[in-house]
Amino acid sequence: MKKHAVAPFAKKKRKRSCSISQFSDLKTLFALLLASLSNQPQTTLPVINKCLFKFHNSLLLSKSSVKPILALLPTLLSSSHSKIARAAANIIGAASLVSLEINEEIASDSQTVKRLISLLESSDRNVVFSACNAVLDLSITTFAQQQLLSFSALHRLMFVFLQIFKRLESVCLWSEGNESFQSLKIGFREDKLSSALLNTITVLINACDLKQLHNIPKSLSEAILSRLKEIRANASHNLLIKGAVKSNDEVHVCTSHIGVSVLAESIFRLSIYASQLTVSLPFEVVQRGLFGTSDTSFEDFMSNYWEVSPFLLTRTLEDLKVNDIFNTFIQSLNWNGSVPSLLHSTLQGLVSCFPIASEEQNILNFLNEVKDRLGCPIIYQQDIRVVKTESQSRKETHYFQDFHPDCLKEPLYLTTEDVLKCEQAYKEGYTVALRGLEFRYPSIAAIADTLALMFGQPSVGANLYLTPPNSQGLARHxxxxxxxxxxxxxxxxxxxxxxxxxxxxxxxxxxxxSDVDCTKAGRSEFFLREGDVLYIPRGFPHEACTNYGVNDGSPGFSLHLTLSIEVEPPFEWEGVVHFALHCWSENWKRPCCDAINSLSQKLVLVSVDLLHVAIGIISTSDPSFRKACLTAAVSLPGDVYNKLIQNQRKTFFDLIDKIRNECKFSEVLSNVEVAIQKNKDPFEQIRWLWVLSMKNEANNGYTDKSFIIEDLCSLCAKHKDKLESAFLKVKSRFCSEVVFDDIVTSNMILLQKYKKTRRQYINGMLSLHDKL
Structure with a gap:
């Protein structure tokens, strides 16, 4: 027994000693390899293969063994003998993982990178497999990723994958851990080459910047996008953290490191510049659908109801046959008269739509924030709510008792079982509210985009509410x-x-x-039937319930959709005036970048910021500043827009007059001092403007608000009278020199900046829901 216990250890020790001996003679090994390559490869092929095998093994012992072979890699990769080319690719893969320095050295050699990429087009699948794995190993560093992208490795990989991958039914999900969303991976049954190719493709797609994504040939990008969607859809029935294959349960599954979120990110990225997934509807179509068939219906709405009072459009059956803008959406619901089937078909397979910052100008920043969660199942409260309001308590209760808004630490994902629970909740009187329909249905996205353009706003939201008979979902709000x-x-x-x-x-x-006391408030009641549209301005408390015994032949339940016009801060009149002041002040700032430390220039710059504060003070009490600015509503017919713009012009100059007459230096200074004492940001209301202008002002050294506050305190202490004089001068010049037509132009440009990122987001989210 003792002899058997010692023998295996001794054997291992002898083997290690042999490897070290081989490693110590690398110079001789390199000379032998070089001599063999100089002779006829056909006769020296066995020797070359043995040398390459020993070099590959030596990489496991010391990174210094890599240096001799690097110079020969381009020659080895160009060999017509598949075994030599494969061995060279395997050496690149192993060497790339030895150290960051060696990885960068390999990636820096353009000939090596080009020859490696060319192997991807080999007719030998084993060579392609080795080359693909080498590219994947090389891609562990950002530098190598960018080198591979610069030599079109991604384009070559995409083309090869489209030629090789044929069996969608081989796609599956597997899990090596606890079957949480993060542990789910895409696998391929008996198809290791497709697994390796897709693994490498997703790594490089997700390493692309916007320019690189845009430069992918359109036909190739759309072809691979379609294939990735199909792969994801083929595994989607397991997507809700159910039924994933364990790595050791099915031995023929070729596992990969392609997480569900990794694949979702690649689909999202390729969708950013894909052909428009949704096209805006004509103005006339949306006008008839929401405001009626009269030629002046939209103008009448804007003059009498917009942000002023509720408006009801009652539709007849004849109207619905001709002007139902929701017909395509209704057909997609597969409505067969069964509410449970409606719930199941609507909720099954949906993914979470994470919120994107309103001022975000780079979609890749959003992806970096959510990349480990992208493509996950819908999340309670963020994407969906299941609530009801009892008539006695007037308080909302949630069906999912695990949800506590104030103390929920982990997101509550809705699994397949939870979808079934929603059906039970509906039977118990709960309303199912689904958010973000404009990210899930192309037909709703088209309506929302058109409506946003009509009102000159960056985006329009869309939610769906399913309420059972004799029930109320949301409380008054x-x-x-x-x-x-x-x-x-x-x-x-x-x-x-x-x-x-x-x-x-x-x-x-x-x-x-928002749940205000309305016992003494005036009220209006509206009874909506299929096809009717009710407009409710922001700030008007409201509540709704389904049929309480009204014998009108209606089915009792309700399915309604809300389209929300979200007037974001830059597109309220206050925001427009702030932006106008910013654009006007740029003409003062440019000439004084070199003299920013001079007293006169500091007085001017600080005065501009104080005028921003002054505008904010007025807007806290003047309703006009809170209203939406519609100067960017360029999708309107010319005659409609011309009438609208005249009213906008009048509003703008009314506001300028208020700024001229009501902005008081002493009031502004007092407001700033109180904010500083309370450790509050006196410029919080224009945070979006700071974010927007940060890039443009990065070189003038005057972007940090702490410096502005420091200068302000110093100027007030030493030069208060001069600061007041500068403030009055800035105010007077701005009010006299600002040009309305310039404001219209700048507002349109600003809107396009906002909409660009929103459309990229919508494209990505629509792609994640496509084919699911």
Whole structure:
């Protein structure tokens, strides 16, 4: 027994000693390899292969063994003998993992990289497999990724994958861990080459910047995007963290490191510059659908109802046959009269739509934030709510008891079982509310995009609400956005109360007090049937319930969709005036970049910031500054826009007059001092403007708000009178020199900046829902 216990250890020791001996004679080995390559490869092929095998093994012992072979890699990769080419590719793969320095040295050799990429077109699948694995190993560093991309490795990989991969049914999910979303991987049954190719493709796609994504040939990008969607869809029935294959349960599964979120990110990225996934509808179509068939219906709405009072459009069956803008969406629901089947078909397979910052100008920043979660199942409260309001308590209760808004630490993903629970919840009187339909249905995205263009806003949101008979979903509340309630199926009774104050609530503002006391407020009741549309301005408290015994032949339940006009801060009149001041002040800042430390220039720059604060002070009490600016509503017919722009011009100059007459230096200074004492940011209201202008102002040294506050305190202490004089001069010049037509142009440019990122986001999210 003792002899058997010692023998294996001794054997291992002798083997290690042999390897070290081989490693110590690398110079001789290199000379032998070089001599063999100089002779006829056919006769020296066995020797070359043995040398390469020993070099490959030596990499496991010391990184210094890599140096001799690097110079020969281009020659070895160009060999007509597949075994030599494969061995060279395997050496590159192993060497790339030895150290970052060696990885960079290999990637820096353009001949080596080019020859390696050329192996991907070999007719020998084993050579392609080795080359693909070498590219994947080389891609562990950002530098190598960029080198491979610069030599079109991604294009070559995409082309090869499209030629080789044929069996969608081989795609599966596998898990090596606890079957959480993060542990789910894409696998291929008995197809290791497809697994390796897709693994490498996703790594390089997800390493691309926007320019590199845009430079992928359109036909190739769309072909691979379609294939990735099919692969994802083929595994989607397991996507909700159910039924994944364990790595040791099915031995023929070729595992990969392609996480579900990694594949989702690649699909999202390729969709950014894909052909427009949704096309805006003509103005006339949306106008008839939401505002009626009269030629002046939209103009009448804008003059009498927009941000002023509720508006009801009652539709007849004849209207619906001709002007139903939701017909395509309704058909996609596969409605067969069964609410459970409607719920199942609507919720099954949906992925979460994570919010994107309103001022975000680079879609890749968003992807970096959510890359490990992209493509995950819908999340409670973020994507969906299941709530009801009891008539006695007037408080909302959630069906999912695990959800506690104040203390929820982990996201609550909705699995297949939870979707079935939603059906049970509906039977118990709960409303199912689904957010973000404009990211999930191309037909809704088209309506939302058209509506956003009509109102000159960056985006329009769309939510769906399914309410059972004799029930109320959300409690009485008001919104920070204007809403068009579109009744799809059934009917619902709405009560809209008069607005409690003159000021419109701001988007993203605090709505904790939105459940206001409406016992003494005026109210209007509206009964919506299929096809009807109700407009509710922001700030108007409202609540809705389904049929309470009204014998009108309606089915009792309700399915309605809301289209939300989200007036973001830069496109309220206050934001437009802030942006106008910023653009005007740029003409003052450019000449003084070199003299920014001079007293006169500091006085001017600080005065501009104080005028921003002054505008914010006025807007807190003046309703006009809170209203939406519509100067960027360029999709409107010419005659409609011309009438609208005249009203916008009048509004703008009314606001300029208020700034000229009401901005007081002493009030502004006091406001700033109080904010500083309370450790608050006096410029918080224009945070979006700071983010927007940060890139353009990065070189003038005057972008940090802490410096501005420091200069302000110093100037007030030493030169208060001069600062007041500079402030009055800045105010006077701005009010006199600002040009309305320039404001219209700059507002349109700003809108396009905002919409560009939103459209890229929508394209990506629509792709993640396509074919699921």
């Amino acid at each position: 008001f919104d920070d956005h204007c809403v068009f309630v579109c009744q799809i199926f059934g009917s619902k009774k709405w009560t809209v109360y008069s607005r409690p104050g003159q000021l419109l609530p701001r988007l993203y503002g605090n709505l904790c007090g």
